[in-house]
Amino acid sequence: MRDNSKISNAVIRRLPRYRRILEELMARDIERISSSELSALTGFTASQIRQDFNNFGGFGQQGYGYNVQSLFAQMSLILGLDREYRMVIIGCGNLGQAIANYATYYKRGFLITAMFDVNPKLIGISINDIEVQDYELLEKYLEDNVVDIGIICTTKNSAQDVANKLSQGKVKGIWNFAPMDIEVGEDVILENVHLSDSLNTLAYYISHHVKP
């Protein structure tokens, strides 16, 4: 594998989409795919796709297409999906519980190890066999356990405090669902989920009567 630190963020953001589409092709027992077919499925141009793959040393042969299964395996490897990520959820209301369900049922390799909330009505209940703990215990938990990803599902007002605790507790990444900009520690990677971007894009297409 090449030195991935020089690969642009735009390329990296396209990788999960390639991988997802390859997974769907595998489910349909499709073995080979050309870059122009991949283009139709992903919405990226064929030349974009070839350029993207060249970042990682190619993967295909000119005029012969790509082997779906091997491309999927290599994409998974590049994305770091050959290992397990230990995650904690902070904020166990509807959103936190929905994310817990999602991770439990759909995401192999992503393991929820603990959940925290401030709400006495939620502390003590079990969600997918994980007991919600008092948020006061987060700091201690992070001292005693290695956590890769902290997932923030709190309200806007609490998100920065949670981000501070997670950063101090040496998580490697924060997956933030709170609809606000948070600051994270220097060594912490922040991934925001902006649902509004998705909804606003939909509004664009509806209001302009065009299909994507």
Added chain:
Amino acid sequence: MRDNSKISNAVIRRLPRYRRILEELMARDIERISSSELSALTGFTASQIRQDFNNFGGFGQQGYGYNVQSLFAQMSLILGLDREYRMVIIGCGNLGQAIANYATYYKRGFLITAMFDVNPKLIGISINDIEVQDYELLEKYLEDNVVDIGIICTTKNSAQDVANKLSQGKVKGIWNFAPMDIEVGEDVILENVHLSDSLNTLAYYISHHVKP
């Protein structure tokens, strides 16, 4: 405004991000911004930003930067955010309730008008003053009411059935949170939320020890 049907999807997907960042600048009372400052905030190159804005006829003056408030207003207009969107939610478990809360508290212009579920335990309860109705009543509701957006928060297995009913009921767009590919009617715009893409991107940066 120019003919927006020729604007690439990649450009359109960047617009909500510009708008969101402009909104944050407004909240910080910043009046003018250069394309290089916008570049630092968005992660897009300054030349990319200028190209993007040229699609819509410019907006700025060379060397003078952009007026934040006016750019925000124009972005909102382009995105179709000068009108109201009537939405229904199908699937009122944790995810559906989280989306209902989100839309109610954060998204002006996006109005939830009805919610539906098959679960007798949920039918009849109120979520932000909207009573959950029996899913059997969706078809009739869509006959009697104009609905712009149907939001699918069901499990994977039910998502296609819901998409069919929404398409037949003439919704203009579908916002799909079910982690699967669904088919929609020819005139319906589909926007999928792929949480896994976001999580996989985070995994990439964590596993490669690089910051985005």
